[in-house]
Amino acid sequence: MVTIKDIAHKAGVAKSTVSRYLNGGSVSKKTKAKLDEIVNETGYAPNTFAQSLKAKKTNMIGTIIPRLDSFATNTILASIDEELRNKQYQLIITNTNQNVKREVENIYTLAKQKVDGIILLATVVTPAHRKAIAEVNIPVLLLGQSAEGLNTIVHQEYEAGYKLGSYATELGHKDFLYFTVLEEDQAVGQLRSKGVLEALKKNSDTTIEIVEANFSFSKAYEKAMNVLATTSATYVLCATDNIALAVMKAAHTLGLSIPTDFSLSGFGGYEVTSIVTPTITTVKYPYKQLGTLSVTNLIKLIEGEDSISNLELPNILVKRESTIAYENPSI
Incomplete structure (x- = not known):
């Protein structure tokens, strides 16, 4: 596995120069061209997680879900994961088993892990939730539950x-x-x-x-x-x-x-x-659409755009075999 040390040795420069180059810092045109060539030759891929620990922006998004055995939750998560990958973000998933106290704890936990934002599939919204969201000082987007003053996407x-x-x-x-x-x-x-x-x-x-x-x-x-x-x-x-x-x-x-x-x-x-x-x-x-919209709008919040307030998604009635017109047996 190729390391920064290997790249530095091949280029005849210090490791700090390679590190600065990889993080978009200032290096001479000649050194940059040389490092570009070596990186392409070796197929070197930087450790994005290690980089994120040093960076102010981690490109990591936390999600808090109420339970794992849910079709709705899994469909939303799959959509969130796909959209985040397309936008070069990584997903961290935490599960609460519908425990409200754990929901609040996970808001603080994810913030300590320096995620850029949090998508919360909340079961309820309590004063403790509001306090945590205010204190972590990072964008939090609620899915499924409306709450005045918070950014939410809900169903009708x-x-x-x-x-x-x-x-x-x-x-x-x-x-x-x-x-x-x-x-x-x-x-x-x-x-x-x-x-x-x-x-x-x-x-x-x-x-x-x-x-x-x-x-x-x-x-x-x-x-x-x-x-x-x-x-x-x-x-x-x-x-x-x-x-x-x-x-x-x-x-x-x-x-x-x-x-x-x-x-x-x-x-x-x-x-x-x-x-x-x-x-x-x-x-x-529209669970898949909900997941896609949550990523799009959370990233807007992360980038400093105005809050989205409350978005509502429509739904459709699907009539199937389990329902029929009532027939009075006495007639």
Whole structure:
């Protein structure tokens, strides 16, 4: 492996001269031409990580994710990684397992590692988050959760919920079961749920059973096993596709048929919803676009451009086999 010492020996110059040359410092035209030739001949590639430790700008971006077992998170991360590579940045990933305290700790940890900026897929935004973001004094971009005064990119959550809730009522259903998540989650637990419930309540004779579930597939499955055995709902809405998949498994376990016994839908547009049988009606979110936009806008912040405030991304309803029009068995 060729080193700076080898380059210096071949060129007949000091290591400090080579180091200055590699870092864009001042060297004579004659020395630069000679070093250019030697570097090309040897195929020398500088240790970018070691260089970054000395540089004010490290070209490293930190990301904080809530969990690893998520289609949405992995799709966003893949997009972020690809876009960062295209822009000559390196990606550092930290996982919190949906632990809010760890989210805050990781903001400080990444700042100590001298990242140029942080992309935070936040579960919630607390005063501790705001304090950390203010104290680290580097650009932080939030994905998925809106927060006044901070730079965020979010999905149109209320619109997504209202869109799917309206579709469910248009199919003629009147008895609904809605698996939601913790209300502390502003995006999913509040905005998305608000859209769903306001759409369902447009009809005065609607009944809605609300059950708090969990992003975890196994925990959502346990909850669904208990609830599906007694529910009279003809349409089950789930706050995420992961919960919808858990409900589908529970239905199969209990000998229930989808969509004959009840229609089923989720949110997210996970690829697996188009593979299972029946395919699941969902609202598809532009996760790849979210990742690309996050990199573009974070780099703008790093380079000193104005804050982006709050960007909202639209979504689309994808109608599939798991939902059908309600037919009154008494008629």
